[in-house]
Amino acid sequence: MKTLDFRIRKLHVNTDADKRLQKRQPSRIYVNEEALIELTGSKDGGRAICIERIHEENPVRREATLWKAPEKLDKTVTQMYDVFRDACGFKLGESVRITALGGGLPDAEEVVLEQMPGVDGSLPEPMAPEDTPGWEVLLAGRLSQIEHVYAGWMIKNMFVRGPERSFIVTSVNGRPTGNARYIDRKTRLVVGTAAPKNDDGEGQINKVSDRKLEITGIKGLDAPLKKLNDLLRVFASGVILKSNFSFPGIVIHGGHGTGKTMLLNSLAKTGWGTVFRIKFKDKLTEIHETFQKAKLQQPSIILIDQLERLIDKERSNRDAVILALCELLDGLAADAVTKGEAPQVLVVATCLDYTSDIPEDLKDPGRFTSEIYIPMPDVEGRREILSSLGLCVQPDQEEELLSHLSASTHAYNGKDLRRLADEACLIGTTRHLSSLSLSASNPNPSPLLSPPPEAEEDEPSPSPAATLIPADYHSALRLVRPSLMHDINLKPPPIHWDDIAGQALVKQSLRRAVRLSLEPPEVLAQFFDRPPKGFLLYGPPGCSKTMAAQAMTTESGLNFFAVKGAELLNMYVGESERAVRRLFQRAREVAPSMIFFDEIDSIAGQRSGFSSSSSKSNGSSGGVNVLTTLLNEMDGFEALHGVVVLAATNRPHALDPALLRPGRFDELIYVSPPDEEARRAIFTKVGAKRKMNDDVDIDKLVRNTEGYSGAEIKGICAAAGVAAYDRFITEGIDGGIQMGDLEQAIKNQKKQITREMIKGFEDWERQFGKV
Structure with missing residues (x-):
C-alpha cells in the first residue's frame, strides 16, 4: 500500500455545484494529479483511502475517497470539506498521512447512529420504544439526501415529539472509521445512544463496535467453541489487567473436516469489524498490505485458513514469510502495549496440527500462543450435528434414526456427516422419482414415501418429495466412508487365523490384544493399572509376521493403519516426526484401531552408545528424531484406550533398548519357523x-x-x-x-x-x- 504525507489547506466552496457536491459526498479528499497517480496508480478519482493524523499522541483516523483537486495544488498539500474536517478533528495546517486502501468505495450495509449528548455532556431523555420506528424513518430520509456516509457525520436538532434530538454516525459497516455509499431502502440503520464526551470534549466514536464478537449456533463443538468465545470476549472487552499484556493470535487446529473453516466463516459473519483474509498463495507484499489495511480499518479481523500451506516447506521464501508474520504480530502487540488497551486487530489462523505445523518462532508470546483443538465429534457431538442438518424423516422415526446414525458413524467428522445427509437425500430423491414412474403405469401404486399409518385421512400428508425414510440413510451409510480413513489407512487382504498354520502362541497373544482394546476401562481397571498396548513380532523372515497382523485386523474389525518404517523417513526435516504424531493422533480419533509398523528396525535402530550393531538409521539425526517421537507417543498409551500398536522385525537386535521396556512394547512375541x-x-x-x-x-x-x-x-x-x-x-x-x-x-x-x-x-x- 502506498502512503504519502500532506499538510491540510483550506478548500473553498464557491459555486452552487461545489455546494451540492459537498452535501452529497462530504468525505472527499483532494490532492494534485501527481499525488493521486502515485497513491492509486490512476488519474480516476473515487478510490478508497485512509487519512490519519501523523502525531500519535492524539491519533485520529478516518476513511474517505481520493480525488484530483479542482485547483492547482502542491504535491504536499491536501484539501477537504470543512464539515468532514471538523467531524474528524483535523485542523488547518496539520500534517496528515494518506494511505490507499485499494478499490473503490464499498456499499453501506449497516449504519449505526447514536443520540448525541447535550452541550453539558448529559445524555438525552431515553427514546420511547414506540417512537423508534418514526425516528428511523426520519433519519433514513435525511441519509437518503447524501451519497457518501462516514463515521462522525452529524444530524442536529431533529424533532418528532418530545425534546429535540441530535445524532452522530458512530459506525459504518461495523467500523468507527468507516466510509461507504449509502443506498436508500437497502442500507440498514441502527439507532442508539452515544457515550458522553471525553475530557477533550470529543465524542468517543473511535470505540470498538458494539456488535457482539461471539460465535453461536454451531452444534457438536461445545468445548472448543466455549474456549474460543472466552478468548473473543477478553479481546472485545478491551480490558487489560497487566500493563505489558499483548493479546495473542489464535490458532484453531484439528483434522480435515472437523469445522475449522466453518468457525472462521462464522467469525467473519459476526459483523464485529472489517474482515481480511490471507490466502496460502498470497505474496509477501500482499501479507504486509493486509496487516496494514487491518490496522487502518480497526476494528478488524485477519483470517488465515490453512496456515501450514502459507508457510509450507516447499515455499522458496518460507523463512521470509515466517519472519514477516512474527514482525507483524509483534507490531500489533507493541501498539496494544503503547495504547494500554487490547488491540482492535484480531488474528485467527487454522492448521492441521499446532505442534508440528507452527514454527517455534511463531509461538513466542504475543504471536500464535492461543491454540484451540477441534477433536473428532463423539457420539453426542455427531448426534447434534446430524440433528442440525435436518434428517427430514417422519417425526416418530427421527429419534431412533439419530441414535442409530450417531452410534454407527464412528470416525466421521462434520463434513462426512454432511456428505452422509446429502447422499441419503440423493438416494431418497432417486427412489421417489422411480415411484413416480411406476405410478404412471400403475393406477394404484403403493407409495414408497408415505405419511405415518396412524395419520387421519382428512389430515394433510407431507409432500413425498420432502420426506425421506430411514432406509435411505442406511444405504448412504454403506456408501459414505469417513474421510479420515482415506489416505494412510490400508485395507489388508482378508487373511484369517485359519490361513496361518501353527503359531498357536502368537495367535493367542494377538487375540488377547484385540480383546483388551475393546474392553471398557472399568473392566480393565479390575486387572491392570496399565493394560498392555504394544506388541512386537520378531523372528526370521517369511514366518508369517505380516500375515499375523493382517489376520488380526481381519478377525477383529479394527481400523487398520499400516506403514513400513522406511516410508516415514521423509527427505524434509521434521516431516517424519510429524507423520508419526499424526499417525497416532488419527488412531486415537478412530479407535478401536491398530497401528502396524512393518520393518520397524528401519526407524527404531539403536542410538549411538548402545551397541555397534545399529541399524542404518543410526547416526542420522532424522532417524534419531523419529525414534524419539515414537518413544514419546508410545509413552502415552494410558490415554490411548482402544489403540493397539503392533510391529514386526527380522532384526530385533538392532532395535533401541528404550523401545523394548514395558509401557512401550509390553509383549515381545517370537514368531518361529513352522514346526x-x-x-x-x-x-x-x-x-x-x-x-x-x-x-x-x-x-x-x-x-x-x-x-x-x-x-x-x-x-x-x-x-x-x-x-x-x-x-x-x-x-x-x-x-x-x-x-x-x-x-x-x-x-x-x-x-x-x-x-x-x-x-x-x-x-x-x-x-x-x-x-
Missing part, C-alpha cells in the same frame, strides 16, 4: 486347492523341509506347480503336481534360515523376549 505340524498344515492346504498326483507323500515333504520358513514352503509349492504346468503344455501329460516336482523344488529352494540365525534369535529372546 512339523505347521508344515504339514501348509502342504495339506496347498494340496486341497491344487491338483496333486497320488504319489505325493506329505509326511516325507514335512521331514525334508525342516527349518524352512512358511514363505519358502509356499515358494516350493509354487515352483512345483510351474514344473507340472510346463509338462502339461509341452508333453500333454495331465497328472498334476508330482512328488518329483516337489522334491526338485526343495533342492532348488535355498534355505535362508541358518542355525546361526536361529541361535541369534534364541540368545536375544533369553535377554529380552517373553514366551
